[in-house]
Amino acid sequence: KNQVEQSPQSLIILEGKNCTLQCNYTVSPFSNLRWYKQDTGRGPVSLTIMTFSENTKSNGRYTATLDADTKQSSLHITASQLSDSASYICVSRGDMRFGAGTRLTVKP
């Protein structure tokens, strides 16, 4: 059983807009949580790796946050671009089972 739940399943936004993707995890104790981006037809690529002690981590226009109390993480994308269209997947430490993630479509 997957140890994370992501929402929404899919999201459509206009180019230039911001969006936030959610990840609720159940694994405890927590070591690290990772966000991946998967373009259609390609393997997932790591965006961020967050440890238990980190609250926020940025990678360009991507900012991941972590609330260990509520076991929630979010991925915020700023000033979206057409190339951000992809699936975004969060995975918790030790869990080799990826969920389907959130399918983001950015439209012009």
Add this chain to the structure above:
Amino acid sequence: GAGVSQSPSNKVTEKGKDVELRCDPISGHTALYWYRQSLGQGLEFLIYFQGNSAPDKSGLPSDRFSAERTGGSVSTLTIQRTQQEDSAVYLCASSLAGLAGGYTFGSGTRLTVV
């Protein structure tokens, strides 16, 4: 190598034939993973190697599927007597530090069973 390399990139096979998919992980990465992804679906975990042993192969869908890893490096996923439902993209990933490390994925092998 610089990245995870998978071969072939595409494979079309007839139903009932056996296929072998190959994965060359990043040099020095001790952990290796196989996943399967059907169109529009998430990644389905198949098997995990630490070195040459497979501590978790619970994701293999049937006894037609097997995998091995030799020399702590190259891995081969074998599907015997292929069925149409085996059609999918098969992705391999490797990591430096086992379950705690981040994965680097290959580009996958697109398998089509006709």
